[in-house]
Amino acid sequence: MPYIAIGLGGTDTMPHDPSVLARRAAACAVFALLAFCAVADIQIDAYRASGIDPGDVLTGTVLVSRVMPGDDKQIVAVTTYFTGKRETDRAVNVRLDVFRKRDGTLVPVLTRDFGTERGGNLAGGDLSIVDLDLDGTNDIIVSYDTHEDPLIDQRLVEIVVHADGAFRTAWSGVLEYDATRAARKVAEERQDRFVREIDLAATMKTRGDALVVNKTMLAVAGQRLGQPKTVQERFPLR
Secondary structure, three states, X not given: OOOOOOOOOOOOOOOOOHHHHHHHHHHHHHHHHHHHHHHHHHHHHHHHHOOOOHHHEEEEEEEEEOOOOOXXXXXXXXXXXXXXXXXXXXXXXXXXXXXXXXXXXXXXXEEEEHHHHHOXXXXXXXXXXXXXXXXXXXXEEEEEEEOOOOOOEEEEEEEEEEEOOEEEEEEEEEEEEXXXXXXOOOOHHHOOEEEEEEOHHHHHHOOOOEEEEEEEEEEEOOEEEEEEEEEEEEEEOO
């Protein structure tokens, strides 16, 4: 849910008067309730525009931000939800949707169904919006867990940018990986455990040329390291 700052203007001539403080508290509560309701309405509208029953949503992040060039802002949603109508058909999926708002209606601009793309077994969708190249248009960072193999933990990430009139994936990769429990199924050299963290400050300094991440190795070839080792990696974004 996006952060909403609420402030009250004016000068309080009697800052310690209980009646003044009570009125201020009541006003803050009203504004906070209205803001919460507005955000909740946007979330429900986004789910329904995606064809998802709000009752099937496990977690969802819906943000209003400028992710396309121009003055208008778009609505960006990453939703983790149940699919199927019967218990025997139930599965969990993650999807990304970008909408324009036109005449009170959400019009799809981009839809990515990660479950369909990867064959299911997804969970834990998350969304961040950051202007990585400092061009005034925000970029979309989506991450989610994949459970294709119950013995291998993986969290994947995609950076989606708008360029040359269309959205494209500028980079995709693994944020977290742990195959140390899969000794019988994974080659020894792949029995690693690591986590990656995007270095936003260093990435922004490249003005969109490269993604800079800090990769911390926790285990190599099935052997846990006595001291985690962190290295910096760079990947092209253009």
